[in-house]
Amino acid sequence: MASATILKIRFPSDPPSDGRRARSQTSRDKIVAALLQLVEGGDLSPSAARVAEVAGVGLRSVFRHFDDMDTLYQEVSERVSAEVMPLLDEPVPGSVWKERLMNVVERRAAIFERIHPFRLSTSFKRFHSAFLTEEYRRTLQLEASTVEALLPEHILADALSTRSIKVVLSFQNWHALRFEQDLSIQEARDVVTRLLGDILSRLAD
Template identity: 55%
Template sequence: MAVTKLPPALAKQAPLGDGRRERSRSSRAKIVAALLDLIGKGDVSPSAARVAEVAGVGLRSVFRHFEDMDALYREMGEVIEARVLPILLQPPVGETWKDKVFDLAERRAKLFETIMPYRISANLRRFESTYLMHDYRRMLRFESESIEAHLPQSVRTDATAAGGLNVILSFQTWRLLRHDQELPVEAAKAVVRRLLGAALAELPDG
């Protein structure tokens, strides 16, 4: 069977189009990677100009790929969620519900440590961003619901008990211990375990 060749003009345009798309994907990835790198290294509120500089692209390129900084933060959030998904999908282990809550605390320490600079950065911007405020509230709901899923009915319906456990195991508590009080990871985990142990001791076993 004869192979039909593209006309010379189209033959020249096809690689150019593919190359253009590839450059566009590469630039977009560099921009997201630059934001992740800057925030991960402590610049929790980088400007678009700084992101462009680290990405090695022009400022116009940032806003050609992303409508605004919200859109860039949205894509960053997707990258972070994909990174921590294996931790999120692992169910806590233990013979009793209290054992599972302790295991959940251990897993959350690992999770929060991974996402801490990015959550801090998003929290700083959420009062100026409808999207980031919505995402903040979504994460609060997730934190609460993922604890309640492992509580017995008697504890789940006790608003004071459930609320207390939610505070102890929250990102805000972890941030306070690690970022504000500057405790090492193991020291912060020890504080959480002690608070959690005291709270669980007052609750029924089943």
């Protein structure tokens, strides 16, 4: 299944007044955009040479702006996070915790669709990168903590229920539905909603 365009990274809109600095920032932005373009196109482990080619810069330029590929991925990760965090920070609507949790399904579907290729790329490359390994752990923790924040104490005390809810709302589950079972966004959303609803129907308010 072809991936939808997922990221609309905002690059600096006000270049520095100094022409050299402006050109340097432009080259840096092109390199970041090239990595995202390659990953989005299915190359989960693009080489520095390929990034340079797509960016339209020399290979030396890549390593003039970034010490290594880890540093480049760190910059991309920061920009992806800046794009996604406002969605995570929005208050979840709902008068009771079960309603709020159900409303998270739509939001997570949107976020997971936007970050999917980059998340797969970093997961693939993390075995060779200390930074990406730590970033992967941090992302999993953030994913879990944003669910826990919506659960009342009596549910948090129930480890099995808490784990079940986290699995249903996880990126791994979304990936399996969308890209292993080849479901549409709506079909995957319906499955997650049904699974989550079944779990919540068994739990006390």
